[in-house]
Structure formats: C-alpha cells, structure tokens
Amino acid sequence: MNSPQSTSTINASQPAVVAAADLSTAIARHWGFKSLRPLQDAAMRAVLSGQDSLVVLPTGGGKSLCYQAPAVARGDTTVVVSPLISLMKDQVDSLRAVGVPAVALNSSLDASESRAAVHAVRNRQIRLLFVSPERLALDSFRQLLIEIDVQRFALDEAHCISQWGHDFRPEYRQLKFLKQQFPRASVHGFTATATPQVRRDIVEQLGLRQPEVLVGNFDRPNLTYRVVPRSDVYAQTLELIERHRGEAGIVYCIRRRDVDDLTEHLKSAGIDVLPYHAGLDAGTRKSVQTAFKQERCDLVVATVAFGMGIDRSNIRFVLHTGIPKSIEHYQQETGRAGRDGLEAECVLIYSAADVMTWKRLLTKSVAESEQPVAPEYLQSAIRHLNDMDAYCRPLVCRHQSLVKYFGQQYDSGPCQACDVCLEDTLTEPVEDAQTVAKKILSCVGRVDQRFGVSHVVRVLLGDHVAALRSRGHDRLSTFGLLKDCGKNEVRDWVYQLVKLQVLVQTSDEYPVLQLNDASWEVMRDQRKISLVRRHKLAAPTRRSKADVTSWEGVDRELFDALRTLRRGYAEDRGVPPYVIFNDATLREMARVRPSNLEKLRLIYGIGERKLAEFGAAMLAAIDEHCQCRNLSRDRPSAPPATSIIPPKSTGTRPPRIEKQKAKTLFHVGTSVAEVAQKTGRAQSTIYGYLCEYIRDERPASVEPWVQPEVYQLVSATVDRLQAQSLKPVFLALDGKISYDDIRVVMVHRAVQASSTRT
Ligand code: ADP
Ligand code: ZN
Secondary structure (H helix, E strand, O other), X not given: OOOOOOOOOOOOOOOOOOOHHHHHHHHHHHHXXXXXXXXXXXXXXXXXXXXXXEEEOOOOOOHHHHHHHHHHHHXXXXXXXXXXXXXXXXXXXXXXXXXXXXXXXXXXXXXXXXXXXXXXXXXXXXXXXXXXXXXXOOHHHHHHHHHOOOOEEEEXXXXXXXXXXXXXXXXXXXXXXXXXHOOOOEEEEEEOOOOHXXXXXXXXXXOOOOOEEEEXXXXXXXXXXXXXXXXXXXXXXXHHHHHOOOOEEEEEOOOHHHHHHHHHHHHHOXXXXXXXXXXXXXXXXHHHHHHHHOXXXXXXXXXXXXXXXXXXXXXXXXXXXXXXXXXXXXXXXXXXXXXXXXXXXXXXXXXXXXXXXXXXXXXXXHHHOOOOOOHHHHHHHHHHHHHHHHHHOOOOOHHHHHHHHOOOOOOOOOOOOEOOOOOOEEEEEOOOHHHHHHHHXXXXXXXXXXXXXXXXXXXXXXXXXXXXXXXXXXHOOOOOOOOOOOHHHHHHXXXXXHHOOOOEEOOOOOXXXXXXXXXXXXXXXOOOOOOXXXXXXXOOOOOOHHHHHHOOOOOHHHHHHHHHHHHHHHHHHOOOHHHHXXXXXXXXXXXXXXXXXXXXXXXXXXOHHHHHHHHHHHHHHHHHHHHXXXXXXXXXXXXXXXXXXXXXXXXXXXXXXXXXXXXXXXXXXXXHHHHHHHHOXXXXXXXXXXXXXXXXXXXXXXXXXOOHHHHHHHHHHHHHHOOOOHHHHHXXXXXXXXXXXXXXXXXXXXXXXXXXXX
C-alpha cells in the first residue's frame, strides 16, 4: 500500500471531523475569499459531515467552492462527476492555479497522461478527481475508487439525471447505482436550474438518504433583463454590441442559418466576431471556444450549442435574437453573463413568430423521431414554450417573473434592472380605447373563439393570407377593422385585454382566445377600458444601479493595463484569463491601487499562491501607472455592490436612522465603503452624510476618508484657482480625483476657516 502523500494536514484514512477553522483556512489560503456566499456554508457543512445533499444555486452562485474547499480541508479525494470535458478542464485549470491538486480522467488524455493521472490518484495526491458518468461505469475505474476508499461524490449539473428537466442526459442515469456501489460514501448534487418537480426527481433518482436540500435565491441582481420587440434584428444587434464595445458577449440565434447570416453581416460592419454551431466541424468549434475563453475573441454568434462549457466569468452581455425554448433555458443561457458578480445585460428580441417556429420544429422532430416519444414529452415542451412566451409580454418586472417561476418570492420592490422598472418604454393612452377593445373582442367572437392571438390580429389588420382566406375569415365584418394600426401594437392591446381579464387566453398547447362575462360588459359599454400605446426607446437611456456602482471609483485606465497584463500571463500558461484573476478582483485592484503586497493580499480573490505568483508584477504595473500620474494609493475598497449576494435590505427603515448610524461610524473613523456596506446605502449617499457630519462635528482632520496627499493636492488647487465650486478643481486635476474627495476637502476647509474666524 502506498503511503498517503496528502498536501493537507488531515490524513485521508482518518475520518476526522474537520473543524470549520480548517475550512476557513483553506478558503482564505487558496481562494482568498473574504466571506461566503449564501448557502455555501450550509452546503459545505453537509459535504464535510458526509450528509447527502442537493444544492440548487443560480449560475455564478459559487457551487464549485462547496465541494472544492471541503475536499482540500479533508485532504482525501473527492470525485466530481461532470457532463463535459471542457467543464472539467476549466475547473482543473482553476484549481491548479490556486494550488490545489486536481486531475480530470477522460478521453482527451493520451495513454501516458492517463497513467500518470491514475498514479497520482492512487498515491492520494489528488484532492479533486473529475470524471464523466461513463467513466464511472467502468469496472476498472470503480476498483480504483474502492482502493482509495472514496468518501464523497459531487455531481455537477445534477438536473441532467431528470427527464423532467430541460437537459436530460441518458448517461446520467448510471449514477442511480452510485449509492449502492459506494454505500459508505456521500453523494452531493449541484445544479443551477431545478423546479420543485425536478428537484424531487433528482433526490429520488440518486437515492439520496435524508438529504440536505438547499435552494438558493434565484434572482441575479447584477443582470439587467430587457425584452424588445423585433424590428430589425441586425440593427438591434449592432446597437447592443456598440453599447458594449470592448466587452465580451454572446449572441444566440435559433437556427444555424441565422448564425451564419448574422456573422457575415457583423463582419462586413467591421466587427470582430466568430460563429459557433453544431454544423461546424469539431476542430473549428474547439478553436472558437478557446479563442473566446482566452479573450482573443470577445464576441460569438451561436446557437445554444455554445455555452455549456463556457465558464468565462466576465461576459457582459447575452443577446437572444429569438425566443429560447423554456424559462429554464433562458435562465441558464443568460446566467452565463456576469458570473463574476459584476453588472451585465441580457436582451431578448421577441417575436411571436418564433413561438410558432419552435412549435413546428418540435412537432416535426417528434414525428420524425425513430424512437417512440411519450405524448407527455411534447406536452411538457409546449408548456415550457408557452411559459417563455408569457414571460416576454410586458408589464411585469422581469426579475420578479423569473424568480416567481422558480417558486420563490420577490420582495425587493422595483428592481431598477429590467426594461419594465427602468421604464425603457414610454406609454401614452390610446384615444377611444373602448372602441378599439370592442373591435378586438368582437373579432374574437366572429372567429368563434377558436383561434389564437396571431390569427385574430391578422384578421383585424386585414391580412390577405391563405390561412384566412381558406376559412373565409377575409369576409368577416371585423376583417381589417384595425388596418391602420401596427401589428405589434394590436398584439399588445390583445394582451392588455387579457391582463385586464376582459378576454381569456386558454392554457392549452395552442392557446386560443375566448370571451367571458366581462367581455360582454365591455361590448355593452357597461365596463370602461383604457389601453396604452407603448414606444420602446431606440436605446435604453437609463443604466441599472449595478452598472453604475460596480465601476464606482475604478481607475479604468489602470483596469485596462492590468487586463492586458493578465492576458499575457494567461497566454503563457495556456489558461483562460479569468483563471488568473477575475474581473471583480481586477476592478478592485484598479479601485484601491494598493501600495504594497500586504495591501494587495487584502483584495478579494487573491490567495497565497496568486500573490506569490503574480503579486509583484501586478504591483509593479500599479506603481508605474500611479507614479507617472501622481495618483493616491490604498484608496477605500468598495463592497462588491453588484455581487450576487443582494445587499441586506434595509427595509423601510427611515433614512434618519441610517444617517445617525453613519455618523456614529464616522466618529470611529470608519471608511465610506464600510459605512455604505453596513447601512445598505449607496456610497454617494454616504458621502452626503459624511459632509453633514463634517459640518456638524467639525473633526480636526478628514484623514480616515481622504488621503493626506489628496487633501494637499486638492487644497493647493482650490487656493490656486480661488475655486468656489467643485468642477473647476475636478477639471484642473484632470479628473483624477473624484468629485466626492474634492467635496469632502472643500467642506472640511470651509469648516476649518469658519472655526478660526469664530
Ligand atoms: P457556479 O458553478 O455556481 O455557476 P462558480 O463556482 O463558477 O459558480 O463561481 C462563480 C464565481 O464566483 C467564480 O469566479 C468563483 O471564484 C467566485 N466565488 C465563489 N465563491 C465565492 C466567494 N465566497 N466569494 C467570492 N467569490 C466567490
Ligand atoms: Zn424590474
């Protein structure tokens, strides 16, 4: 028997109870995280204590840490089952970058690599061993696991085992036998998308014993969701890309043909873009994936085939040019944006025709399938599609709709991060709405309440298409009654009537419109109706709160310089840049501008290994940047305001109490960032409180909030310009000192001057 060569302090053969302290030490040492995200703690406790578990956290919620950190703390080998080689590779790269021994055993290794990997596993040098479900079924592999006495299995993308899910993978079915084959080991499932039904199914299929089921908050506050009606897909795509110039994004299309067309269009407009779909050969697909991951390419136009293995954490926008097949798909595809917790935008270009396209494709694929397809499959698929369609209709906050779909409450009020709450749409009342409503309702009656929205709208618009003529609907009295209106407009009014409950849309496979008692009241003028006309703004004018705050205080020029440096390291090592540092960490470096290694170490996401490997180079780059511009260092850090953890709601606590609390904190020299975090208020608000505090309390110095050099610099400039307001000072300093700092200095000087006078 080989002697264990664990790198950690705990021997694998001792089923020792690992103290929480070991876990915290491992996290701080390897990952450099300052705090845990919601449910990570509970999830890790289940893993450590060997209690089966199912953890449902949204994409970017930090699921991997839940099994990685315990694996390090325990010092033995955890087996991770993952559906895709690319997913395994990313995790292995990331783990090695933080100094944790990990390997993936899969078909991409040649014989000697495989042997070396098995050897390391057998010698117990490996903390995390990644495998496919197929590998797990091999006898020889199971023997190896028995030999090393595996105690824990983690299953990534656990929903793949459920046929109720949207991503069923037959090979996952083999995992059913895991609990029987390894009765002493615990099994831990992880997934981002699971409705209660799928959740129950996962637990049942895996045969989990009294599992700890942890379901996280599905909301992703850092994502801004927008749904826009389709007008000109190409122009709409271009507008979004322009708005996110220099940032990474994915544009999803339904069909391969659309991918090719759009790619060509964008290329001819001089945009650097790569296409991806299942019709391209494997080599091309791989090279596109790699280019995107390594940040050599920032934009990919693709079908949904692109994404499962894409863990790039700084994707800043995801555009759907067509409707996804289900809300689960939508959540997963948009979930690829902003995994680093920073702001990102998700836009969906909506057209009702897509829903029909999907339904046609589905029916066709079922009809042509060689294997019999259960009728429930088609029904379930259509239901998913109808739910997605309903989501796209306006009026309700998108965050709220998504969260509700997954069976959760949304209490955060207007999200300020969706087209509805940001009021991208201007509305105006429709004149004579009553007549318009009556025309629509009577048309529904004329087609015998047997047709859906699209058909009714066509009749009202007076569309000369075969589908109407063959049914004689071009001869109805309601044919062409709203011919002067736009198609989207009329559709929207139909949905407004449904929402007002004076018209019913059935929830069948192919929903039809029907009348109810209220419809007749409208037609008899016993019930008054108002409708609105919506005008989508060409481009959204308001930015989400997440977008504004996550760049707050960041020195963008420095951020770009550090990003270039990061890319170089990534290329040298053949890993994606976010494996080196993610964007949130980079922005924080560019915000704080740390002056030495100790200060750098305090930045979130920098553990010992990364400090040793890249710290000096990062610092040198920061030094150079700051020296030639004479910039202050060790500036306050910002709480990741857009982090996936929603800031603690301050509820309806009146601002007065917050202000009082802020003042108490200022009294002991607490930084603005920290006060903002503790009171749950924006930094801008806290700066306002700080100025009040200075006026009221007249502190001798403002050193806790403004660096002495900055104070001197601003002071000298104010004197030189005889400045009375902030702007001239800001301009004279080339915008390098923030308005907030300047204001604090000027308020303090004024207070000082008046004290000396009195
Ligand atoms: P998921 O698998 O749930 O989609 P990941 O495990 O990939 O999410 O984590 C998403 C990102 O969040 C990664 O960049 C990871 O390093 C980071 N992360 C995870 N946990 C924490 C934490 N406690 N503090 C800060 N960052 C974290
Ligand atoms: Zn909203």
